Amino acid sequence: MSKKTAQAGAQNVAKFPHNQNDSEEERDVENISGKRLKSFIERVERLEEEKSALGEDIKEVYAEAKGTGFEVKIMRRIVKLRKMDPDKRQEEDMLLELYQSAIGME
Amino acid sequence: MSKKTAQAGAQNVAKFPHNQNDSEEERDVENISGKRLKSFIERVERLEEEKSALGEDIKEVYAEAKGTGFEVKIMRRIVKLRKMDPDKRQEEDMLLELYQSAIGME
Amino acid sequence: MSKKTAQAGAQNVAKFPHNQNDSEEERDVENISGKRLKSFIERVERLEEEKSALGEDIKEVYAEAKGTGFEVKIMRRIVKLRKMDPDKRQEEDMLLELYQSAIGME
Amino acid sequence: MSKKTAQAGAQNVAKFPHNQNDSEEERDVENISGKRLKSFIERVERLEEEKSALGEDIKEVYAEAKGTGFEVKIMRRIVKLRKMDPDKRQEEDMLLELYQSAIGME
DNA sequence: ACCGTGGTTAGCTTTC
């Protein structure tokens, strides 16, 4: 890191832990913070990789379903409906009907 | 509206103004609320129409720019950058560089 | 613009019109392209400003409706429903019910 | 399923496999399709559960990082940058600078 | 503690 370009001023110090002052052990401290940061970043990256792999899997399931004749769009609606709280869902549906009636939708 | 099916129970009354009790003027009250609701809805719809027309215009500008050889993607980045607060942007960029240095990204 | 840092190599020339070679009128050519680009950018910015103003307006309408006791979430559903093609919508609803029956959802 | 209300007409048959005609084994066929559909749905649901669990994990990592003084927003930028193709990224950055120079941004 | 805001993600549309 270039002290000149990236020290970022006093107001940022808090956003980069343990870098308040340049002591003789400055490099160690930076390394420690840097290592912690890198570790966080890499943990996130690993998790995101798995997450996006699952996204792929889901797409594949839908693709297979589509291949056997089902409509993906409708399936997605079903998945969404099933994950809603039934009471809340019914509640909202009733309100929807009420509103529709009130404005004269069919 | 069918009172039977859509009255939605007491807990919803608050979500449909002035419908707390069925008086002799019930129908008027419904009409009033219904009319207000419809008016809100239609105002939104008008505004959304204009909004999406502007969306079309924007797309056309980009299309024209693309037609003369510019990269739309980069143009979008520029538009976004220009709309950021310069101080905050610089602040964040410095922090970004600091973090990148700390984890050894070139 | 610094030729050294931003000339971006031959492969990018196409993305910046009329800059293929450095002639004696190079600066003019850059200015011309730059002016065109700036004009595009500014047109976009104007349109986006208007667009986001309309977004504000829409939010205000919803806020006002909420203030008089309506549920914004339901209103949004209504707006969306009204903008769908009725045939397509009915079609999808029937398919949804069919699927729900098929998997034993109530 | 109510044949009357949800059979959805001939044009939908293709969207619900093996239901073309009502034979003596109609109920079996429906069960088979229904079971397949349900199986697809449940596979999706399982995958989405895992996916959203990973989302939670990611949030936790960021929360922990924030707790030790790092800026989540910047970390997200880093993760995003690291997942871009380096060549493409550099390419775009150069073009961005070129465009910025052309319109006189700093 | 809630509201409002901004950022992220998913779904839909359009293009190639």
Place this chain on the structure above:
DNA sequence: GAAAGCTAACCACGGT
């Protein structure tokens, strides 16, 4: 039919 861009819903965060 796949890929990309645009839009809208969702969600987590910061402010009041």
